[in-house]
Amino acid sequence: MERPLSLQEPMDMPDRFFPIKVHHCVANEYGRTLFTHHWHNHIEFLYFTKGSALIEINSVPFEVGEGDLVVVNAKDLHYGVSQCDDLVYYAMIVDIKLLHSHSVDAIETKFITPISQNQIIFESKITGDEQIITCISSLIGEMNRRELGYELSIKSYLYRILTILLRSYGTSKMTTEDDLLRLKNLERFTPVFQYIEEHYHEDLTVELLSGLAGLSRFHFSRLFKELTGRTVTDYINTLRINKSEYLLRNSRLNISEIALSTGFKDIYYFSRSFKKYKHVSPSEMRKNFHE
Numbered sequence: 001m002e003r004p005l006s007l008q009e010p011m012d013m014p015d016r017f018f019p020i021k022v023h024h025c026v027a028n029e030y031g032r033t034l035f036t037h038h039w040h041n042h043i044e045f046l047y048f049t050k051g052s053a054l055i056e057i058n059s060v061p062f063e064v065g066e067g068d069l070v071v072v073n074a075k076d077l078h079y080g081v082s083q084c085d086d087l088v089y090y091a092m093i094v095d096i097k098l099l100h101s102h103s104v105d106a107i108e109t110k111f112i113t114p115i116s117q118n119q120i121i122f123e124s125k126i127t128g129d130e131q132i133i134t135c136i137s138s139l140i141g142e143m144n145r146r147e148l149g150y151e152l153s154i155k156s157y158l159y160r161i162l163t164i165l166l167r168s169y170g171t172s173k174m175t176t177e178d179d180l181l182r183l184k185n186l187e188r189f190t191p192v193f194q195y196i197e198e199h200y201h202e203d204l205t206v207e208l209l210s211g212l213a214g215l216s217r218f219h220f221s222r223l224f225k226e227l228t229g230r231t232v233t234d235y236i237n238t239l240r241i242n243k244s245e246y247l248l249r250n251s252r253l254n255i256s257e258i259a260l261s262t263g264f265k266d267i268y269y270f271s272r273s274f275k276k277y278k279h280v281s282p283s284e285m286r287k288n289f290h291e
Contacts, residue, residue, distance in 0.1 A: 007037055007038050007039055007077065008038070008039055008040060009039065009040045009145060010040075011040045011041070011042050011093065011095070012169065013095065014277070016279045016280075018098065018151055019095035019097060019098050020092070020094045020095065020143075020154065020158075021092070021093050022090060022091070022092045022093075022139075022143045022144075023090065023091040023092075024088075024090055024091055025087075025088070025089050026088055027051075027053075027082040028086060028087075029079060029082065029085060030082060030083065030084055030085050031082065031083075032081065032082045033079075033080070033081050034053060034061050034081060034082060034087075035078070035079065035080050035135065036079060037056075037077055037078070037079045037230075038074060038077070038078065038079075039075050039077045039078065040074070040075075040093075041074050041075065042074060042093050042094060042095050043071070043074055043093075043094050043096060043115070043252040044071075044072035044074065044078075044091065044092065044093045044094070045069060045070070045090075045091075045092040045094075045136060045161075046064075046069070046070040046073070046080075046089055046090070046091055046092075046132035047068075047070075047089060047090045047092070047133070047136050047137075048064050048065060048066055048067065048068050048069075048070075048087075048088070048282060049066060049067075049087040049088045049089060049090070049138075050066055050086060050088035050089075050091075051065070051066070051082070051083075051084040051086050051087035051088060052064065052065040052066075052082075052083045052084050052087070052180055053065075053080055053081065053082050053083050053084075053087055053089070054080065054081050054083055055070050055078065055079070055080045055125075055133060056078060056079040057070070057072065057076050057077070057078050057124045058076055058077050058078075058213065059077070060124070062124055062125045063083070064125060065219070066123060066201065067126075067127070067128070067133065068126070069126040069127075069129070069132060069133065069136060070124060070125055070126075070128050071122045071123065071124055071125075071126065071165065071169070072093055072124075072153075073121045073122060073124075074096070074115075074116070074118055074120065075118060090136075090140055092102060092136070092139070092140070094158065096112065096115060096116045097116075098155065098158070098208070099112050099158060099159065100112060103188075104186065104189070104193050104227060104228055106186070108143055108228070109186045109227055111162065111166065113213075113226075113227065113228065113229040113251070114172070115162070116229050117229055118171055119172065120166070120171070120172045121170070121171050122165045122169045122170055122171070123169040123171070126169060127162070129168070130289075131164055132161060132164045132165070135157045135160050135161045135164070136157075136161065138153075138157055139153075139154055139157040139158070139161075141266075142157070182278050185226075185227055187228060188213055188214075189213055189223070189224070189227060191212055191225040192209050192212050192213050192214070192224075195212055196209070196210070196235070196236060196239065197239070200236065200239050200243065200262065200263055201240075201242055201261060201262055201263040202263065203263075204263075206221060206232055208218065209232065209283065213255070221233075233282055234288070236263075237273055237277070238265065238277060240262045240263045240273075241262075241274055241277045241278065242260045244258050244259070244262040244264075244270070244274065244282070245274075245278065245285065247261065247262070248282055248285050248286045248289065249285075249289050254285075255267070255270075255271075255282050255283060258270075259271075270282070
């Protein structure tokens with residue numbers, strides 16, 4: 001169905017380096033609107049611990065109650081209203097980028113990228129699944145306590161949740177042949193990814209990289225986007241910015257030297273790119289880290 005841009009919700013994360021947030025929500029009035037019609041590019045989980053509600057996903061209504069989990073896939077148009085005077089639920093919103101691999105592997109190609117591209121979607125309402133509810137509850141607990149290593153624990157729970165969803169509640173728009181073709185293309189592109197990792201500080205053109213894969217520029221760019229969910233330029237810039245962030249935190253090189261050593265010949269372009277990807281300037285990143 002068509003999703004009006006006016007109903008897209010911009011999704012700011014409290015921690016841009018760990019893009020997940022959990023809201024504890026309470027409604028004390030029957031018929032109260034929990035959220036108006038909207039959609040976003042992130043996956044969302046609504047876990048109900050008390051009361052009842054009506055959640056509408058892409059115009060399909062679902063009656064939910066205590067112990068139910070609602071999965072809002074990316075770009076799902078959703079709306080909610082309370083059906084009791086004492087409703088309690090958790091809203092957990094996850095940017096799937098949190099689970100991206102730094103290098104393209106089988107997990108990235110078979111699962112994470114297809115999920116982010118809505119080629120794999122999940123059922124909207126899940127009832128009576130103790131496994132997934134245990135994971136959701138444990139994740140919320142980790143988020144609330146924020147003990148040492150909570151980020152590791154949360155990512156492990158997210159992978160477990162996705163595994164359960166894939167096995168029991170997933171619908172793939174891809175056939176087995178599609179899956180095998182993606183893996184075959186991944187194997188073909190492996191030398192390209194290795195070359196980018198080793199030569200990210202050099203000039204990397206689509207012509208050069210497509211030659212490594214033995215493909216035309218157009219065919220290469222299309223397959224690259226299918227495999228990674230990113231354009232060639234975005235993929236390379238992401239790698240360069242991550243390398244430069246490491247140097248900002250762990251070296252004494254000045255910002256100009258870091259820009260040059262990570263493949264940016266223009267300091268101003270480097271600063272703009274860094275702020276685009278990290279939402280903070282290189283100088284602010286270094287200052288915040290040392291403080």
